[in-house]
Amino acid sequence: MKIGSLALANPVITAPMAGITDKAFREILKSMGSGMVSAEMVSDKALTYGNRNTLELLDIQGEAYPLCVQIFGSEPDVMAEAAVIVAEIGAHVIDINMGCPAPKIVRNREGSALMRHPILAGEIIQSVVQAVQVPVTVKMRKGWDESSVNALEIAQIAEKMGAAAVTVHGRTRDQFYSGQADWSIIRRVKQAVAIPVIGNGDIWSAEDGLRMMEATGCDGVMIARGMLGNPWLVQNTVAMLKDGGETAAPDLEVRMALARAHLARVVELKGEVQGIKQMRKHLAWYIRGIRDASRIRTEINRITRQADLDRLLLSLV
Numbered sequence: 001m002k003i004g005s006l007a008l009a010n011p012v013i014t015a016p017m018a019g020i021t022d023k024a025f026r027e028i029l030k031s032m033g034s035g036m037v038s039a040e041m042v043s044d045k046a047l048t049y050g051n052r053n054t055l056e057l058l059d060i061q062g063e064a065y066p067l068c069v070q071i072f073g074s075e076p077d078v079m080a081e082a083a084v085i086v087a088e089i090g091a092h093v094i095d096i097n098m099g100c101p102a103p104k105i106v107r108n109r110e111g112s113a114l115m116r117h118p119i120l121a122g123e124i125i126q127s128v129v130q131a132v133q134v135p136v137t138v139k140m141r142k143g144w145d146e147s148s149v150n151a152l153e154i155a156q157i158a159e160k161m162g163a164a165a166v167t168v169h170g171r172t173r174d175q176f177y178s179g180q181a182d183w184s185i186i187r188r189v190k191q192a193v194a195i196p197v198i199g200n201g202d203i204w205s206a207e208d209g210l211r212m213m214e215a216t217g218c219d220g221v222m223i224a225r226g227m228l229g230n231p232w233l234v235q236n237t238v239a240m241l242k243d244g245g246e247t248a249a250p251d252l253e254v255r256m257a258l259a260r261a262h263l264a265r266v267v268e269l270k271g272e273v274q275g276i277k278q279m280r281k282h283l284a285w286y287i288r289g290i291r292d293a294s295r296i297r298t299e300i301n302r303i304t305r306q307a308d309l310d311r312l313l314l315s316l317v
Contacts, residue, residue: 001035001196001219003093004135004164006066008035011220012209012238013167013198014227016041016070016095016139022278023059024265028258029227030064032234035220037067041097044073044082058089059269065092070139072097074109074120076127087132093164096128098140098154101173112141112173115154122157129162139167139200142185145174151185152192159193167198167222177225187216198222206233206240213241229285231258252290253317259286260313267306276304283313290316 001011014021014029016038021029026037039060046054060067069091073079083094098121100111107113114121129136138158143149155166168189170181181201190197199218203209204226212221221241227233232250239245250258262282267275284297296316303309 003137003196006092006135008066008220010035010238011241012234013220013222014038014234015200015222015224016068017224020228022057022266023063024262024269025282026063026067027265028231028262029234032231033238034234035238036093038095039067039069041070041072041100042086044071044075044078047071047082047085048078058086060090067091068093068095068137070095070097072100072105072110073124074114076123079124080127080131083128083132083136087134091134093135093137094128094132095137095139095167096125098138099169101141101176106173112144115140115150115173116144116148118150118153118157121154122161125158125161125163135164136162137165137167138163139169141169142172142182145172149185151189155189155193155197159195163195165196165198165219166193167200170199170201183212183216186212186218190217196220200224203237206236206246209237210240229282229288255286256313256317259283260310263306263309263313272306273304276306276309283309287316
């Protein structure tokens with residue numbers, strides 16, 4: 001698929017996830033064949049103020065092409081300024097967050113709250129598009145709640161204001177991540193705009209990715225929670241969409257080998273103390289479903305040295 005002038009090798013895109021899709025995990029997702037990986041969302045104001053922690057989130061040096069960076073905010077001028085910073089750092093696509101449901105985000109009219117303000121949403125999109133040369137995309141939800149489903153309206157505004165593609169998560173903000181994603185809204189958005197539409201929500205298997213493509217006509221699929229502890233879902237979905245094939249599920253030895261490599265890379269990038277803290281949630285996902293997982297999680301949360309954690313993971317095989 002194409003996003004503006006950018007041609008992706010395949011239509012499987014991995015979602016921007018705060019506190020999760022850092023550099024180490026992006027490298028893993030890219031190695032699994034993702035057509036485009038996404039960095040963690042970053043605040044427009046934090047970027048323009050030169051916040052050190054935010055700039056660290058944007059360490060994309062040496063990463064494989066193409067890479068998307070998502071920004072959030074509620075002021076057109078500040079969003080444009082932040083987009084310029086992101087483009088100068090080297091992002092190949094800039095995504096505008098209109099889907100995050102977190103209270104601390106929406107209380108500032110950011111994230112999915114922008115869907116309640118279509119005029120402001122349009123001004124932000126237009127401002128960002130005019131500020132940068134790279135493609136600009138918009139990630140949104142079905143709507144704020146079931147009484148205000150307006151993904152079609154926001155997608156049409158995005159197209160009019162120059163967005164190169166839109167991603168639609170088939171849940172309202174009120175649903176957060178509960179219930180079932182409504183894929184019919186993705187189909188309706190696809191029928192309403194000419195720009196590419198990426199479907200998001202409830203892709204837990206490669207078959208789900210194929211079913212979404214067939215049911216909605218969307219141009220690409222975005223994988224989010226399904227890849228936690230299971231980045232092989234990306235690889236399998238790419239294969240499924242290409243020729244209907246799928247690789248065998250990884251055995252425990254393969255899972256733990258990747259978990260150990262992931263741990264080593266995070267520690268290399270962030271240091272032992274911060275790296276282990278960051279990895280605890282990932283390791284909980286990697287061990288999901290194995291015998292005594294609850295006990296092992298407790299042990300993982302007690303360990304403070306990489307060597308001890310590595311030894312524990314090796315002992316599980």
